[in-house]
Amino acid sequence: MNLYQPSTQKLSVKKHIPILALTIGLCAGSASAQNESPAKENNAGSNEKIEELTRQVQQLTESVKTLQDKVRRQQQLWEGFHAPLAVAEGPSDGKSVVTGAGTSTMRELQQEVEELKSAQRQHRTGMFNPDISAAVDFITSYSRAARNVNFTMRDVEFLVQSNIDTFARAYIVLNAGTELDPMSKTDVFGDVSFGVEEAAIATTSLPYGLVLKGGEFFADFTRMAKVHPHDRPFVDGPSSVDTVIGGEAKARGLELSWLPPVGHYFRLTGGVVDNIGAEGPFTGKLSLLNGDEGSAFADRLNRPFKSLMLYGRGATLFELGRGAVLHLGADYAQSSQRTKRQIASGDVKLEWQPDPAKYDMFEVGGEVLWTRESGRLSDDAFFGGNPFATSKASGGYAYAQYRFGKQWEPGIRIDYTHPQSFEQLDLDGDGTADALHRRTDKIWTYSAYLNFWASELNRLRLQVNYVDSDHELGFGRKNDWQIFLQWTAIMGAHKHEFMP
Amino acid sequence: MKKPILLAALLHLAIGANAAPLKVVATIPDLGDLARKVGGSNVEVSTMASGLEDPHNVLMKPSMITRLQQADLFIVMGLDLEHSYAPALLNESRNQKIQLGKAGYLDCSKGISVRDVPKSLDRSEGDVHPVGNPHYNLDPGRMKIAVGEIADRMAQLDPANAASYKANGRSFAAQLDAKMAGWKSRLAGKNIKFISYHPDFQYFAERFGLQFVGTIQPKPGVEPGPRYLDELMARMKQEGVKLIVKESFYSDRLPNQIAKATGAKVVSVPVMVHGTKAASDYISFIDTLVNAFAGM
Numbered sequence: 088m089n090l091y092q093p094s095t096q097k098l099s100v101k102k103h104i105p106i107l108a109l110t111i112g113l114c115a116g117s118a119s120a121q122n123e124s125p126a127k128e129n130n131a132g133s134n135e136k137i138e139e140l141t142r143q144v145q146q147l148t149e150s151v152k153t154l155q156d157k158v159r160r161q162q163q164l165w166e167g168f169h170a171p172l173a174v175a176e177g178p179s180d181g182k183s184v185v186t187g188a189g190t191s192t193m194r195e196l197q198q199e200v201e202e203l204k205s206a207q208r209q210h211r212t213g214m215f216n217p218d219i220s221a222a223v224d225f226i227t228s229y230s231r232a233a234r235n236v237n238f239t240m241r242d243v244e245f246l247v248q249s250n251i252d253t254f255a256r257a258y259i260v261l262n263a264g265t266e267l268d269p270m271s272k273t274d275v276f277g278d279v280s281f282g283v284e285e286a287a288i289a290t291t292s293l294p295y296g297l298v299l300k301g302g303e304f305f306a307d308f309t310r311m312a313k314v315h316p317h318d319r320p321f322v323d324g325p326s327s328v329d330t331v332i333g334g335e336a337k338a339r340g341l342e343l344s345w346l347p348p349v350g351h352y353f354r355l356t357g358g359v360v361d362n363i364g365a366e367g368p369f370t371g372k373l374s375l376l377n378g379d380e381g382s383a384f385a386d387r388l389n390r391p392f393k394s395l396m397l398y399g400r401g402a403t404l405f406e407l408g409r410g411a412v413l414h415l416g417a418d419y420a421q422s423s424q425r426t427k428r429q430i431a432s433g434d435v436k437l438e439w440q441p442d443p444a445k446y447d448m449f450e451v452g453g454e455v456l457w458t459r460e461s462g463r464l465s466d467d468a469f470f471g472g473n474p475f476a477t478s479k480a481s482g483g484y485a486y487a488q489y490r491f492g493k494q495w496e497p498g499i500r501i502d503y504t505h506p507q508s509f510e511q512l513d514l515d516g517d518g519t520a521d522a523l524h525r526r527t528d529k530i531w532t533y534s535a536y537l538n539f540w541a542s543e544l545n546r547l548r549l550q551v552n553y554v555d556s557d558h559e560l561g562f563g564r565k566n567d568w569q570i571f572l573q574w575t576a577i578m579g580a581h582k583h584e585f586m587p
Numbered sequence: 588m589k590k591p592i593l594l595a596a597l598l599h600l601a602i603g604a605n606a607a608p609l610k611v612v613a614t615i616p617d618l619g620d621l622a623r624k625v626g627g628s629n630v631e632v633s634t635m636a637s638g639l640e641d642p643h644n645v646l647m648k649p650s651m652i653t654r655l656q657q658a659d660l661f662i663v664m665g666l667d668l669e670h671s672y673a674p675a676l677l678n679e680s681r682n683q684k685i686q687l688g689k690a691g692y693l694d695c696s697k698g699i700s701v702r703d704v705p706k707s708l709d710r711s712e713g714d715v716h717p718v719g720n721p722h723y724n725l726d727p728g729r730m731k732i733a734v735g736e737i738a739d740r741m742a743q744l745d746p747a748n749a750a751s752y753k754a755n756g757r758s759f760a761a762q763l764d765a766k767m768a769g770w771k772s773r774l775a776g777k778n779i780k781f782i783s784y785h786p787d788f789q790y791f792a793e794r795f796g797l798q799f800v801g802t803i804q805p806k807p808g809v810e811p812g813p814r815y816l817d818e819l820m821a822r823m824k825q826e827g828v829k830l831i832v833k834e835s836f837y838s839d840r841l842p843n844q845i846a847k848a849t850g851a852k853v854v855s856v857p858v859m860v861h862g863t864k865a866a867s868d869y870i871s872f873i874d875t876l877v878n879a880f881a882g883m
Contacts, residue, residue, distance in 0.1 A: 296656065296681040346681055348656055352649035404649030409637070412648055440646050443639040444836040448646075492838075542808065544710065578710075580670070 217249030220579030224317035228269040232560060232567035237273050239265050242317050244284070254292050260285035260315075267316075267323055269569045270561050284337070296346035303339045306363055307356040308398055308418050310434035310454050311484075312336035320450070320486060322550045322571040325502045326532055327482030331430065331456040333364025340395070356400045363396060363420055363430065370460040370478040371426070373468050374510040376520045383468040383478065383509040383523075384426040384460060396422035398430075410440040414452075426462030446493045453485035468509055468523050478525070480506035488538075496538035504530045530556040548573040609745050612654050612685075613662040614669045615642060616860035617724040618695065618733070620869045622662060624759040625738045629748045635672070638861025641836045642722075643714070643808075645672050655680035658691065659744055662737065665696030666721035693740045695733040699723055703789055713806030725858065726790035727770070727873050731763045766870055771795060773881045781830035781880070782823065782845075784837045787858055791876060800828050803841055816845065823849045830880070834858050854879045 224242035229235070241264050248258035262284040265273055287302030305313040311325065312332040340360030347353055373383040387394065398420035405413040414436040421429045436452030461477040468476075482505050488498030507527050511520035536550035552569040554560060560567055609630045613619040619634035626632065633654050636645045642664075655661060655676055663669055677686065685691035701719035708717050723729040738756030742749035780798040781788070786807055792799040801822065805815045822828075823845070831853045833842040842853045856879045857863045857872065866872035 291686075292683055293681075294683075298681060346652075346656060346679070350653055350657075352652050404652075406648055406650055410646065412646070438646070443637050443646070446641070446644060542714070 215249075217247050218580060220246050220577065222246075222315075222317050222578075223576045224264075225574045226267055226322060227572045228267065229570045230269040230567055231569070232562050232564040233270040233272075234562075235270060235272055237267075237269060237271075239267050239273055240279075241265060241267050242315070244315065244317065250291065251288070255288050255290050257288045258285065259283065269571070270567065296348060298344050300342045300344075301340070303337070304342065306336045306338040306342060306358055306360060306398060307344060307354075307400055308332075308336045308338075308358075308363055308420065308430075309400075309432045309456065310414075310416055310436065310452070317575050320488060320498065321500055321534060321536055322548055322573045323552070324532070325454075325484035325500065326504045326530060327456055327484050327502050328454065329366075330369045330504050330506045331432070331458045331480050331482060333369055334366035336363050337365035338363045338396075352404045354400075354402045356398075356402075358398050360396050360398070361390065362422070362428075363398060369506050369508060370458060370480045372508045373465070374508070375467065376511045376513055376518075381467045382465055383476070384462040385465040386426065393423045396420055396428065407437075410443055412438045414438075426460060428458065428460045430456070430458045432456040446490065448490040449488075450490075451485075451487040453483060455481075455483035457481040464523070467511070467520075478507045478509070480504070482506075488536075490538075494540050496540065498536050498538070500532075500534040500536070502530075502532040502534070504528070504532075506530075526558065528556055528558050530554065544577040546573075546575045548575070606747065609660060609741060609748075610654075610658045611660045611662065611741075612651075612658040614645075614664060614673055615724065617730065617869055617872065618662045618664065618737075620860050621730065621734055621737055621759070622660075622741075624869075625734060625752055625755045626741055627751060627755055629745065629751060630741070635669075635676075636859060638857065638859040638866070639836065641834075642668055642859060643671060645669070647672050647676060651676050652679050655685065656682050658682060658685050660691050660693060660740065661685040662693045662695060664721055664724060665694035666701065666718050666723075667716050668721035690740070690743060693736060695736055696721065696723070698732045698736045699729040702793070703786070713804070714808030716807075720786065720789055722787035722858065723790045725788060725873075725876065726794045727763050727767060727869075728794050729790060730869065731760050734760050734763070762870065766873070770873065770877045773877055777881070779830060779880055780826060780828045781832050782819070782828060783832040784834050784842065787834065788832060795877075795880070797880065800826055803831075803845070811841070816841070820845055820848050823851060830854065832856055832879070835862050854882070 222242060222244040224240075224244070226237075226239045226241050228237045228239060243263045245261040246258065247261075248256065250256045260283070261281075263279055263281040265278045265280070283303060285302070285304045287300050287304040289300040290298055293299060305315070307313060309328065309332060311319060311328045312334075313336045316335070338358070338360035340358060342356060342358035342360075344354060344356040347355065371382050371384045373381040375381050398418065400416060400418040402414065402416040405415075407413055414434070416432075416434045418432045419430070421427070432454055434452070434454040436450065439449040441447055441449065457479070458481070459477060459479045462475065464474055464476050482503050484500060484502040486498060486500035488496055490496040505528070507525060510524050510526055512522040512524050513520055514522045531554070533553045533555075534550055536548055539547045541547065548571070550571040550573070552571070553566065554569065555566045557565065559565055608628070609626060611619075611622045611626065611630050611632045613622050613632060613634045615636045616634045616638040619632050622630060622632045635651050636642060640646070651672075658680075661677065663673060677692075682691075683689065696719075701723075703716075703720035704718065705712065705715050708715065734756050738752045741752040745752070774795045774797065778798070780800050781792075782801050782803065783799070784803045786802050786804075788797075789799055791797070801819060803811055803816075803819065805811050811819070828849070829851045831842045831846055831851050833839065833853055833855045835855050835857050839853070839855075845851065846853045856876055857866045860866050860869055860872045862872070863875060866875045
């Protein structure tokens with residue numbers, strides 16, 4: 088028998104009761120009628136018999152009713168256990184399966200099971216722990232000019248993030264690493280810096296598409312400077328970005344971003360921070376006689392409001408047919424202090440997936456950047472007074488890459504960097520600095536790279552750079568061939584914020 | 588006498604004109620089709636995936652963000668199927684109504700029983716889905732549950748049209764029931780054994796009594812080496828597997844190689860609505876799959 092079909096075998100006592108009663112009644116009546124006529128002497132006895140029969144009929148009727156009730160209860164029980172499933176057939180269709188006409192027993196059982204499952208979930212420890220993930224970025228490099236091999240653990244990065252409450256989320260990026268410098272021998276143990284790369288709190292419930300962020304973070308400024316190095320399309324730089332911005336777009340302060348509800352994607356960002364650039368502006372770099380680096384511009388001991396840097400970025404995306412997305416962005420930043428700094432940039436990127444049924448992806452992009460710094464020269468930079476000076480840097484890069492399927496992705500990049508910086512000179516040869524030289528470099532970097540994605544979390548990259556400068560790069564050479572082998576691995580769901 | 592009637596008519600028109608449709612965004616076209624069937628003319632539905640791609644690899648587009656910005660309801664398959672794009676887009680949309688835990692966020696996996704939950708969790712096992720197999724869109728029985736979930740949620744968000752959503756939901760569920768009998772009869776008793784490229788046909792196999800033997804990928808998302816392929820082909824010969832199911836976005840190379848060595852037949856199938864021209868809605872999508880398997 089199919090257990091999910093209600094039984095059709097119902098007991099049919101019920102329909103026979105009236106007939107039974109009638110028969111008995113007729114029989115009783117008949118018996119009564121038969122006993123009436125012959126002799127009055129038999130009337131008393133007959134009446135007694137009739138009464139007896141009536142009592143028996145009543146008892147019989149009571150018994151039939153009792154039986155009837157029992158049958159009805161058993162019928163209900165049978166139907167309850169074998170009611171058809173209200174939602175879907177099959178034994179594995181989950182908690183909402185038994186919703187048909189069921190008994191209270193089945194419902195109670197189901198409720199107990201759900202409570203047990205729920206209790207199991209509630210007793211999991213660490214349910215409110217933040218998400219923790221890590222990235223490891225290891226680079227082997229060789230510089231032909233320096234004849235130098237480095238094994239550089241550039242980034243060991245921990246990302247901790249979580250919702251705080253219904254109003255905000257927070258994240259922390261801790262980073263231990265060594266700067267990538269193929270031309271200098273790095274001490275993997277001695278040249279490690281460790282610190283907080285980012286630590287910020289951001290709102291999650293402001294109206295009108297607003298998000299306010301506060302803390303130490305990579306500002307939403309330019310396209311590449313806000314991307315963590317291990318996430319970039321290439322091993323190094325680009326040099327133009329590192330020079331103009333001063334490393335990554337690291338900043339401390341407040342940032343407000345807005346997605347206006349206009350039916351098209353626009354992201355407008357503005358912020359007020361102490362400065363932008365993890366390593367400080369290149370334009371103010373002063374090379375000291377002793378080989379150290381200093382600052383060409385005089386700094387203040389305090390930070391008045393005017394010295395804060397204000398910045399803004401506008402970004403938008405366009406869909407160009409199926410599978411193609413064009414990204415556009417423009418930025419400007421300015422601080423007005425004793426040393427004034429200005430940064431401007433524009434960027435473009437095109438992503439194109441020729442066939443949505445395949446993993447192939449073409450990407451081409453680039454940026455142009457410019458910065459100017461002006462202010463009073465520092466005591467290290469000028470001898471006898473603090474005259475006013477200006478220093479600039481500009482440059483840009485372009486790259487193109489194509490991903491064949493899931494794994495192989497070759498690419499090329501060209502970068503032009505045009506920085507100005509300062510250096511102390513010892514004209515009279517007495518060992519002390521007595522003059523300042525403004526230096527302007529023009530540096531071209533031509534790169535080719537090949538990515539191999541073992542998986543989305545494990546990537547190998549081989550990159551070759553040819554660097555060509557109009558000034559000496561080091562070791563008496565104005566150009567250099569550099570080879571990099573990068574191995575990047577991600578543990579956990581290591582996803583930084585989406586910032587186009 | 589005419590003036591009150593005219594006024595009432597104008598008022599009715601005004602109220603009707605202001606009743607904007609419910610804006611729904613679904614991650615995959617299967618959920619989009621279900622949402623359209625349930626919502627009818629009371630909803631505007633858009634989907635993120637086109638149906639042609641690997642559902643784990645959906646290109647993020649700006650239009651997805653703007654649609655999520657304006658959405659009243661965001662419907663997902665859940666079980667981490669959309670982990671590579673949905674969370675980032677949802678966060679960037681800044682639409683409070685559809686965030687996780689809100690009424691405008693519907694995870695259809697919450698109403699179904701999930702299979703293939705890993706006993707241990709480690710990345711060395713490939714691209715495992717930590718909370719179970721998310722490809723239940725290939726099971727019309729489980730998708731019928733999703734229909735009910737969608738109808739209930741739409742009714743909650745748009746009470747004025749609740750009766751319509753529930754009636755449409757029941758109607759579509761009845762259509763699925765009616766089709767189910769035919770699908771089962773086409774596949775019943777055929778003892779179909781098959782392998783697929785990726786482990787996404789288990790729900791379909793369970794529903795229709797097919798025997799799923801293994802996958803070309805030794806672990807989810809991991810391409811096979813020669814030794815594994817040899818073992819797979821030997822197993823196919825031993826168990827009499829004559830069908831290789833290739834999801835439409837995977838390469839033909841390995842399935843054809845295995846077919847040549849084992850005498851099996853390769854069929855290329857969609858895994859989402861719109862994955863092929865014939866799979867224009869959910870019912871025709873399942874028709875396509877049933878035809879592909881029944882053609883053995």
